[in-house]
Amino acid sequence: MREILGKARRLLSKRNDGGPELISAALTFATEWQWPVLPGAAPDPQGRARCSCPDPECTVPGAHPFDPGLLAATTDERMVRWWWTNRPAAPIVLATGGTAPCAVSLPALAGSRALAALDHQGMRLGPVVASPTRWAILVKPYSMEQLGELLYAKDFVPGSLRFHGEGGYVALPPSETGRGAIHWERAPLPGSASPWVPDVEAVVDAVVDALTRTGVSAPEL
Secondary structure, three states, X not given: OHHHHXXXXXXXXHHHOOXXXXXXXXXXXXXXXXXXXXXXOOEOOOOOOOEOOOOOOOOOOOXXXXXXXXXXXXXXXXXXXXXXXXXXXXXXXXXXXXXXXXXXXXXXXXXXXXXXXXXXXXXXXXXXXXXXXXXXXXXXXXXXXXXXXXXHOOOOXXXXXXXXXXXXXXXEOOOEEOOEEOEEEEOOXXXXXXXXXXXXXXXXXXXXXXXHHHOOOOOOO
């Protein structure tokens, strides 16, 4: 029994430390898919719901850049290896926009309803990132002008709908953050090519409708 408990503890420790799984994922994103990434601020070991950044009221603990800053995001293999060799448990943060995907995120309950609606419409979706509190649908890069025109045409845009475009970021699986584990709700198809993602116009109607029907109009973490 003691041997079994010891093995279980070692397995849990390995899982929580990130290690090979995180560095392998970071290298896939950066070198195969050409998505610029960087390590996020890790959750504070003294309090999982807290962040290692200086902000005591951080709203996205462990799921944002801190040191280095977002501008350091790269696809360079040597830099990615160096980062996750020295910080093996660091969350993986994608710098959205440019040549990388952007994202539309919403609270988890509304996210599940939006995906069900898009499936019912026969809409093709790419990867969808999920945390315990929010889901993010990856979409093709868009400009602020394009986004502005799209939202201007809406009668109402819930405050809990967020857009992660140029200068934004999203934490990617298999990161562990202060809000819990990040996983693929819709995983990318296997292969070396960068995953296909839809246009932002294709998903906005469904996510706005899902938020309206769930009554989630104010910002949620």
